Amino acid sequence: MIYVNGELVPKSEAKISVFDEGVTHGWAVYEGIRVYDGRIVELDAHVKRLYASAKGAGIKIPLSPSEFREAVIETVRANGYRGCHLAPWVGYGELGGEPSVVIRIREVGTRMGEPLTAVVTSVRRAAPDSIPAQIKTNSRLDLMLAKVEAQVAGADYAIMLDHAGYVAEASLANLMIVKDDVVYTPCATSALEGVTRNLLLCLLPMNGVEACEGNFTLQDLWTADEAFICGTGAEIRPITKVDGRTVGDGDTGPVTQRAIKLYETYVRENGEKIRY
Ligand SMILES: Cc1ncc(COP(=O)(O)O)c(C=O)c1O
Structure with missing residues (x-):
């Protein structure tokens, strides 16, 4: 219905x-x-x-x-x-x-934790003075063009840069990287301010994992210890390869595993319970 x-x-x-x-x-x-x-x-x-x-x-x-x-x-x-x-x-x-x-x-079923590959696309996320990324609008052609580019390249997901060349987000999910046990995610200026992202920015520090927003570059992404996407539909999934480069040791890293556990526990305990 x-x-x-x-x-x-x-x-x-x-x-x-x-x-x-x-x-x-x-x-x-x-x-x-x-x-x-x-x-x-x-x-x-x-x-x-x-x-x-x-x-x-x-x-x-x-x-x-x-x-x-x-x-x-x-x-x-x-x-x-x-x-x-x-x-x-x-x-x-x-x-x-x-x-x-x-x-x-x-x-739907769940694909939580399933590894994926990604490429950085030539299509950039719309600039904040064009279609603000904070508006979750149906005008999503930039994201769809990136998705097509990733598909053509044989990757599961597209990662997009912002108008200034910093990493923005994935085509339908936010992006987090881990370096020296600290989690970084791009500012929500050219990325949707994701509900999952915001939740993880609270849950991770509350559980002893440093997490912050900031600009990061392609080189930060290519050399990250771990990288993962997060989103309501996309769930939390590790990126094992980006632009043909193996991320970390190519497995799901410990911080990504931690993020998944914290999210799953939170949802189990705090989600709005439906009375069927
Ligand atoms: C472009 C984009 N970024 C990020 C996200 C993740 O946001 P949320 O965690 O609120 O689902 C989505 C979700 O659809 C999205 O479309």
Whole structure:
């Protein structure tokens, strides 16, 4: 069952106008939310970011944040999924009309901890004075072009630089590297301020692992002891090869393993429990 403008309808009936500006011009914002074992991960943080994205994009969501929160919970409940990914989406609507609200949901498994390879792409992340990366918008062509470039190169993920040449993020996930037991992640200026990233920036130091934001270069990435991606949909996955260079010793490093454990424990204990 898919939520469309206040109603839960079967997938085949989940439709919006082809004149919606979200469809015609990508004038829409969205979230990616995950449920593990009947618990929604960081629901409030996702709802908060959705409203911030909408404000930045000039879209007025026709629900209050607490109504939106309930709509997400109801969508999970209606489908009875214990492990799933939700994509709440708000389009500007037809010109002169009302914004449209859709909550897609699909049952998914986990790929947490699965190693992956990456390449740095020639396509850069949009500059902050172009499409601000903090707005989680449907206008994602820069990310999709990077993804295609990575696929053509035979890699699992694309890593993108920012307009100044520093490492920004992966195509649909944030990036963290580890050097001498310290975790570094790019500032959220040309990277989405990821919910998973923010959570790890809290959980790691609380558990004795130094973690900080800052600019880092290709050489920092190529010579990192460990590197991993993190995101709600992407989960936490070690990068074992980047641009053909082996990261560390090519295995999942101890800090990456620690991050996965801390995240999994947090989600188990703090996720919003669904009453099915
Ligand atoms: C471009 C981009 N960066 C980072 C992320 C990770 O963000 P989060 O942890 O909030 O899912 C995503 C998630 O979809 C993304 O699309």
